[in-house]
Amino acid sequence: MKAALLKSFGGTDLITIGEVGSRDLGPNEALVRVEAASANPLDLKIIAGYMQQVFPIRFPYVPGTDFSGVIDAVGTEVTNTRPGDRVFGRTAPSAGGAFGRNVVIEATDLCVFPAEMSFEQAAALPTAFGAARQGLFDVGHLQRGQRVLIHAAAGGVGSMAVQLAHHAGAHVIATASARNIELVKSLGADEVIDYHTEDFTQVRNIGLVLDTIGGETLEKSWSVLSAGGRIASLVEFGIKPRGEQAGEFAFFASATPYLPEAVRQFRAGHLQIIIESIFPLDETRSALEKLATGHARGKVLVRLSN
Numbered sequence: 001m002k003a004a005l006l007k008s009f010g011g012t013d014l015i016t017i018g019e020v021g022s023r024d025l026g027p028n029e030a031l032v033r034v035e036a037a038s039a040n041p042l043d044l045k046i047i048a049g050y051m052q053q054v055f056p057i058r059f060p061y062v063p064g065t066d067f068s069g070v071i072d073a074v075g076t077e078v079t080n081t082r083p084g085d086r087v088f089g090r091t092a093p094s095a096g097g098a099f100g101r102n103v104v105i106e107a108t109d110l111c112v113f114p115a116e117m118s119f120e121q122a123a124a125l126p127t128a129f130g131a132a133r134q135g136l137f138d139v140g141h142l143q144r145g146q147r148v149l150i151h152a153a154a155g156g157v158g159s160m161a162v163q164l165a166h167h168a169g170a171h172v173i174a175t176a177s178a179r180n181i182e183l184v185k186s187l188g189a190d191e192v193i194d195y196h197t198e199d200f201t202q203v204r205n206i207g208l209v210l211d212t213i214g215g216e217t218l219e220k221s222w223s224v225l226s227a228g229g230r231i232a233s234l235v236e237f238g239i240k241p242r243g244e245q246a247g248e249f250a251f252f253a254s255a256t257p258y259l260p261e262a263v264r265q266f267r268a269g270h271l272q273i274i275i276e277s278i279f280p281l282d283e284t285r286s287a288l289e290k291l292a293t294g295h296a297r298g299k300v301l302v303r304l305s306n
């Protein structure tokens, strides 16, 4: 099958397009004909070789974890889905494979999505929606009425997090650059701070910071917390509590538990899925380069079929 391929660690310039063999289906697996896949910063970290301790890969590696498509075949023990179903999901990062025409995956890791959701919209969801939900609620314990500061609100995770926090009844304060302020407000932010021209530490009494940036942004974020406030960091795995303020890393192990909720929120009209751009498979490298700018608005997609 045709796929984007990585044969050694380095930059996105090493991504080529080629043919790889497909493996046989196990009894609990499904073969998905991939229609769309989305890029995530984790893909770039894997390509660079930074994730070998956590998510080891072998070459040739087909990058990408988040995909949507149609089931072509299922193993003998599969009961939750069948050929012809429109499904989406996330492969294990060590397996990758989303930027390839076919994915083989445990069938229980797939979720059926409705006809009113496009393949591109579905492929945009697994990591961005799941990490936003996990960071805000499982790790962040966000409560109705709480003030939450969401960094990088125009990005993949941030654009989902703003909507989830808004619909959960939080007061949402977000950071973005000027060109994205109206977009982030339209997603439900009550206040948007242009991080290029304003100091976000002007805000106070924040119950939860969702940190998607790390470094200096994370360091400065401690000062905006209320007594007993909390930082959920998606970036700094070494984060620790400071005094009575909590700090915890959100490790996104699996998207599977969050997929049905993403469909429910979409059906309820609570989820706009912001798509920065869509590239054909042959231009997967350009898609990853777009993401690598660090300034994508929403999600960068790759279309697998013509």
Ligand SMILES: NC(=O)c1ccc[n+]([C@@H]2O[C@H](COP(=O)([O-])OP(=O)(O)OC[C@H]3O[C@@H](n4cnc5c(N)ncnc54)[C@H](OP(=O)(O)O)[C@@H]3O)[C@@H](O)[C@H]2O)c1
Pocket (backbone or CB within 6 Å): 040, 041, 042, 127, 128, 131, 151, 152, 153, 154, 155, 156, 157, 158, 175, 176, 177, 178, 180, 195, 212, 213, 217, 233, 234, 235, 250, 251, 252, 253, 291, 294, 295, 296, 297, 298
């Ligand atoms: N822990 C986990 O398991 C986990 C899971 C998912 C994601 N993550 C991490 O979370 C981070 C965000 O992921 P993502 O998919 O949302 O990335 P993304 O889509 O590439 O984020 C791009 C956005 O970041 C904004 N941005 C860049 N610098 C900023 C700054 N200093 N302040 C505020 N906004 C800034 C940009 O906004 P402007 O264009 O407006 O500047 C752009 O919209 C990544 O580091 C990713 O690896 C971790």
